[in-house]
Amino acid sequence: MSARVFALVIGIDSYRSGSIWNLESAVSDAKSIKHWLVHHLCVPRHQIRTLLDGEATTANIENAFTSHLLDNPAIERGDAILIYWAGHGSSLLVPRSISGSLSARGYSHIDVLVTYDHDTKSPSGSGRISGISDRSMFTMMRALAAAKGDNITLALDASFSAPARSQNRGSVRWTPTVKATAENVIAGLWRVDDISAGEGFFRSEYDTHTLLTASGPHEGAVEGNDGGRFTQSLIRAAGVLPLHQTSYVDLISHMTSSDPSFDENHDQTPRSLGLHKSRIIFHALPFVADERFIALDAHPTSDHFRIEMGSVHGIVEGTELSMHRHNRRGSLNPALDSLKVLEVHATWSLARRRSRDGVQGEWAQITQKTPFQPKAYLRKHLPFRHAGGTGRAIQV
Structure with missing residues (x-):
């Protein structure tokens, strides 16, 4: 934008x-x-x-x-x-x-x-x-x-x-x-x-x-x-x-x-x-939201964070992210810490920050992730359907 x-x-x-x-x-x-x-x-x-x-x-x-x-x-x-x-x-x-x-x-x-x-x-x-x-x-x-x-x-x-x-x-x-x-x-x-x-x-x-x-x-x-x-x-x-x-x-x-x-x-x-x-x-006005940043929601009793992206967005276990204070373009926004995804769901994930101390941010940006493999995702998440009249299960 x-x-x-x-x-x-x-x-x-x-x-x-x-x-x-x-x-x-x-x-x-x-x-x-x-x-x-x-x-x-x-x-x-x-x-x-x-x-x-x-x-x-x-x-x-x-x-x-x-x-x-x-x-x-x-x-x-x-x-x-x-x-x-x-x-x-x-x-x-x-x-x-x-x-x-x-x-x-x-x-x-x-x-x-x-x-x-x-x-x-x-x-x-x-x-x-x-x-x-x-x-x-x-x-x-x-x-x-x-x-x-x-x-x-x-x-x-x-x-x-x-x-x-x-x-x-x-x-x-x-x-x-x-x-x-x-x-x-x-x-x-x-x-x-x-x-x-x-x-x-x-x-x-x-x-x-x-x-x-x-x-x-x-x-x-x-x-x-x-x-x-x-x-x-x-x-x-x-x-x-x-x-x-x-x-x-x-x-x-x-x-x-x-x-x-x-x-x-x-x-x-x-x-x-x-x-x-x-x-x-x-x-x-110039400091608009940067779509590359993902909202973080801190868990109240642990060092885990909920990330509002999941497997449908290409997130996999092991995806690494950086933590930031805000999501605005054109404004100083250094990384405060790093996170690693531990648990992946369809539309959200759980990640843990590497350091237990330090300033907590509310936004994250992906720094490294395992290449997304759509076939593996489909095999895991979509049901089999049967070819009409043959009784054979066809994997999508």
Whole structure:
């Protein structure tokens, strides 16, 4: 069964503008996220749209958002939606001449996700291209939530402030914007009619989506040859947590407590923001029941377990199984113990666990069994019938 998850995954290492230094591992991070979605959460490839490097222009991203997510008839209301970004962020000063309400409320910057063609001349000749701004993203999330529901996750492995230490500049996913202006940003806004709404990405009151961000407002999103610190920590956490029981808050808490690089440097702290951050990740939609697991029922006075499969399912004496906590796909589920079938009936069996101690699970998965021989089963379980008029017994 495929997961009801749809994703737009963006990764940019190389930029068109010569004033933007290239990154090393944003593209590999985007590919890692796609691999996790496909191979761990069983998301069909056609439900994932990936834009890398030169594909990730402002126009292409906006078009992919509209066609793959907003107007996609395959997405039903409540389906899980992920928008993942790995690449530079930036910010621009807001001049006083633009919407007095902005300066009156104390906002002096517009945060921008730096697209491949950010800070370059527009093909139409009307100024500079200025990426995806916080105002545009706010409007996009609002439109998407209205159409598809609020099971939306926005994950940003980017930062919007200059690194605190100049020597870290080349390893931080932030770049200054040299030529594009706030006027260019506002001219390129995505369906925005109120530029005073949606200031900054780091807002805790959003009810349209949950934000996972690599760092705080004045911190840097650090990368290395092996990937972004945030994304690689996220992938590692997804491999060791029971995600079907893990909230966004739990996920970020585990990342910050288990990854020593966050504590050692004190310059990057991943965060989860939004009114729905206490929800289970993706509202638990990808973590569907795995049909390979069999329900276990422990005997009250012995170490025997009843297994809801028997000889008609190919179970034989000696079949070996592993014991597990749950039966959910895409969520950490290590073997707790092993079992061996001792007694077989038509539709159920009895098995004994090898260890008498340890955690008890409620589900089992077959690890080894004797090849099923249907003729032997039929000889044992089906009666003889007589050939008409001959008196000879014919074995079925």
